[in-house]
Every structure is written in structure tokens, then in C-alpha cells.
Amino acid sequence: METDPNPMSYLKISGLTKAFGKKRVLDGLDLEVRQGECLVVFGGSGSGKTTLLRQIAGVMEPDAGSIHIGGEDVGEVGPESRGVAMAFQNFALYPHLTAFENIASPLRARRMAEAEVAARVLEVARLLKIDHVLTHLPKQLSNGQKQRTSLGRSLVHRPPVLLLDDPLRNVDAKIRFEMRLEFPKLFKAFGSTVLYVTQDYREALALGDRIGVLVDGRFQQIDSPHGIYRNPRTREVARLFGDPPINLFEVTPRVDGDALAVDIGGLPVRLDDLRPQARPELIGRACVLGVRPEDVVFSTQEQPGALPVALEAVMPINVRTVTLLKAGQGAAGAEILSSRPEDPALAGRRERLPGWATLVPGRAMFFDRATGARL
Template identity: 40%
Template sequence: MASLTINNAVKRYGQVEVLKGVSIDLRDGEFLVLLGASGCGKSTLLNMIAGLESVTEGEISIGGRVVNDVHPKDRDIAMVFQSYALYPTMTVAQNIAFGLEMRGMPKAERQQRVLEVAKLLQMDHLLDRKPSQLSGGQRQRVAMGRALVRDPEVFLFDEPLSNLDAKLRLEMRTEIKRLHKRLNATMVYVTHDQIEALTLADRIAILKDGEVQQLASPAEIYEQPANMFVAGLVGSPPMNFIDIVPQHSDQGVVAEIIVRADGQEHPLLLDLSAHAARLETRMGQKLVLGLRPEMITQGSDGSGQVVAAEIDVTEATGADTLCVLTWNGKEVLARGTSGYARLLEGTMEFCIDLDRAVLFDGQSGVRLGA
């Protein structure tokens, strides 16, 4: 395997700049996920690594070798596509071995490599079947096997699970995670699915309009998002955003919000003393308080500020129940007791974990302290 370095990569189509100076340094054996909405430039960046798209400016290096002008077949990369791209008239074994055959590998060695990969992917019993006789998950395993059999320096995945149903996506995520652990391979994975990103990645690069918004571990991106875009993109359900203006009071640093309870709106002073140091120069300024739903939980026995709030709607999700509240005239999602959606109604007590809250600049949307 090898390291991958993307240094100030720019891609233009005429006057349109699709990628705007992207820089990422990927360690040998690291799993990087490129995450973002359609049109953010993630697939273009992957194609530039593969050599399917040219680099307008900047450099891309694999294993310390600049590959800007190197043909795709000479980059020692393997790519797994969204569409599988299998040959329908070939068997599974022939599909997996095709690339090795084109490189002139002896038949006996090809067969041995195919069998090893098939056993690794637990599909050695499918080698004589045609793609039409396979399920979607099995076809994707064949596409992965075709990449694995080559033992490349870098694996590239272009939304490989997007055509699968929810159950198969979960199974294949686990399979890809297991493969990475076994192979310790360098992998770059493109997706618009944040769950895939959080569960698979060593690090995530979040792109928006051709620029990297944040490059960090899944935990850091979830707990310390660089800006409101990242905070809103990662997390299901997404983070709540509440407009506040911090001020000094006898209680310390507080911010007033309006909470609906018992059919009426009531002012509530949120205790922001845990964030006093970073708010010292921000008194009287418009900020945004970020609270994930799990930071607002039903009951008063947790650690945090207790507030009575009226529940507008409940949404049972199986593992727990989401409660829709109204604060500052906007919907706020909180987590209620698991499995009791029908019992959650009217005004109830919730505990707010303000110590874990995230604060953003009201104008730029950048996290304070980022």
C-alpha cells in the first residue's frame, strides 16, 4: 500500500472552477471518506486521483510519485464503481480475473489469486455463476473482488453502496470495514451518506462547492464541527440551531430564549457559564447555539439545566423517541424515553447538557474556537 498526497488541486471546466485548491495528505493504510452533497466536487476529485480527469493545477502523488501525467493503468490503483460494471457474459471468476489476464499473468497464478479473494469475500461458492444470477450485494462483492485481486497501492470507491437497499448497505458497510482492517489498505471512499462516512472512515473530508470544509476524524467532526454547514450535514437527526445573544448576569454568562410550555411562551435564561472564556469578547453579539438532540433529553435527573417544555409532536424511531419542541419560534428536536411515544404529550421536563453545546458566529457560521 502507499500514501496519497493531494496538494492544492484545482479543476476547471472552462471558466467554472469545480475544485478550488484541495489539499489532503493521506497516510499509508488510512481510510478517507469524501463526504458532501451532489455537485460538491467529491467524485471529480476521486476521478482525478484515478487519472480519469486531468488536474488543472496542483499535484497528486501516490507513494511519493507525482501522477498528474501518469496514465490510469500505470497508477497502480483499483476502482469500485457504483454501477458494478461487470461483464454479463463472464462468470464471477472470469470477471475477477479479467484485469489480471489483460496484464498477462499466468493462468495458474490467476486462478490462485481469484480463489484467495473469493474466500476473503466469502463468495467462493459463486465463482461459476453469471452476474444475472447474483443479488445486488453479491454483484458488489464481485466488483470489490476485481479490485482486491490486483493488490493495488490505493483503492478508490465511488458510492459503491448507493444502489443497494438499506439492509444490504448495512451488510456491505460491515464487509468493507472488515476488509480494511484485514488488508490495512489505503482507501478513498466517496459518498453522500453521512452514516457510511461516520462508520467507515479514519478521517472524513467534507466538501462544499469544491472546497474542504473540514478534514478530521468522525468523532471530531461530530463533536466539534468547523462550521454550521458541517454541523448540519453530519448527524441524524441534525443539530438544532438556536439564535442567542450572550450577556452578563448575576448567574454568570446567560442567553435568553423563548420556550413554549402549557400553551404559552415563557422566557428562559440558558446558563452558558461553561463557555464564559470564549464568550468574553462576544457579549451582546448575535451567535448561534448548536445542540444535538441527545443534548436535550427527557427527565430532570441528568447533568444539565432543567427546562419545562411543551411537546408538539413525537416521532418513534424504535431505539428512542424524538420530541419536537418550539424554542424561539422554531422547531427543536429532543430525545425522549425509548418506546413511550404515546405517553409523551403536553408539557414535560427536559435536561439540557449545555457543557457539550457548540457555539457558532452568527455571521460567518464558523465555530467559536475553530
């Protein structure tokens, strides 16, 4: 077998390409995952996430490219010999087998001794907190218990590589929250290299050591959760992460004294933290200004350099309050989302309220209007 020239990467994908008819689902994909790392593959429906997992698992052949696992090219290795386990969003449990037998099935296929089978099943069931339902059939299990049973079946033989295809998609919000807390501990306990697919940005931020943002068959960015959220390389990556979503304004920065300035809603705003000599490439350029809602501070008291706005709507979200602000009038006006800690003074407010919006210094992002690339 051909060996991987980079031993630091336990799972390495190079130039992976797959097309169905005229649609290229994966377009020369490259990826390296370290041993024991959890990398979350995040993307919308049809971005190629499940196709990527199936090719790593060996149940689908790529049109081009290579896959190395543990330093070896597995292009000619069958699924059963790759050391890969995969769990699906639809649980895929055997309906006639108990939870114990479902979890034990990979071990029985390997003809493992019964004492070892029992010990391993009980170990993983205790970690997943389903040891009390091992005698139950799938129809007797809740969706959360089914999901944990499916995951237990994938983990029980301690696979070097674990592929999880949106496993929390079909469970309720409470179970999703609990499993987001538990998954990192489980992954570390078993030491598997994990590729976790999801369409939920919260899941990606909570679970990934790193996140790969897959758009149209290519990774637009692979970075830490903090890097993805705070330093997105493209407008598309910035737009995909955050609820409420990032504010995006088409602007053309200009010089205003010793600072850069832009117009939002037809009103001028000085960016006092940005000096023209520090960012000369922005001057006169068609840009998109991105500002996270938590970086917009609303006040009913006038602030120096603040943008005059009208508060249009208030929406409490858990311990935060989201406000919809309006800068300017008519069609030229701009809507701005602001997110702040829970504010009883604004809770339930329905009438318009004049105020001022200040952009937190150092948090503005600029993207090229034509390409979407970060400037």
C-alpha cells in the same frame, strides 16, 4: 519523476483545481492520506467527490495542482501505471463473463499465470463471501453479490490505492449495514490506501479512519469521526452530520449573574457551565447555538434551570425515541428536537404534554452567525 517532500503521506494532493465552464468543481484542494488509511470523502451531490477520484485515477486531468502517490508525482503517469483501482456505484460488470472472470479480468490483463489467477480470485471471493457464486453471470447475482464482485475485481490485484465511488448506493439497507461492518476488515486485510466517497453520513462515520467534508470544491474539515461529529469547525459541517439533525438557534449571549444566558423561543436559558470570563468573546455577539438532539433531556418533572416546553410529537426510531418540543408561543416559539433511549411511556403519544428541557452541560456549540465558523 518529482518526489513528495513529505514521505509520511502515501497519497498527497496539492492545490488541485478543476473547472467545467464557469463552474469550479475543485478549488485548490489539498489532502494527505497515510499508507493503509481509509479516508472517507463526504459531501453532497455536485461537491466534487467523483471528479477528485477521477483525477487521482488519471482518467481526468486537473487544471492545476499535483498528485503524488508513494512519493512520486504522477501527473505524467497514465492510469494503468499509477497503482490505482476504482470501483463504481453502478457495478460496471461485464455481462457476458461469470463472477470469476469479472474478478480475474485485471489479472488476465497483466498476463498473470493461471494458477495465481485462480488462487487470488478464490482468496478475495472468500473474504467477500461470494465464492459460492463464482460460476454465475451478473444477471444471476443479487445486487449485493454484484457489488461484492465489483469490489473483488478492484481488490484482486492488491492495488496500493483503492478508490471507491459510493459503492453501496445501489444496494438495499440490509446489505449496506452488513458491508459497513465488513469493509474495515477487508481494507486492513489488503493494506490498500483507500479513498471512499459517500453522501451518507452514517457510512462516513462507520468506515473512515478520518473524514474529509467536501463543500463547494474545498474541504471544510478533515478529522476523525468523533472530531467531525463532536467538534465541527463550521455550522455547515455540524448540520450535515446527525439524524435527527442538530438544533440551531439564533442567539445573542448575555451575562446572567455568574453564567452566560441566551433566549430560546423567547424564553431565557442560563448556561451554567459557561462562565462570562471564560468566553468573553460570546457576550453580545450575533451567534448560532448548536445543540445535538441527544444533548437535550426532556422530563415531565420540573428541573432546576430547565426550559419550559410542550411536547408536540413523538417518533420511535429503532431503540431511540425522538421528541419534538416547543419552547415559547406563536411565531417567536422555537422547535427543539430531543433524542433519548427508547421510552415506552412516550411511545405512540399524540396529545401535547407539558414538560421541561435541559441542555447537557458542556455540549453547546456556538457558531458565528455571519460566517458560520465555530467560536
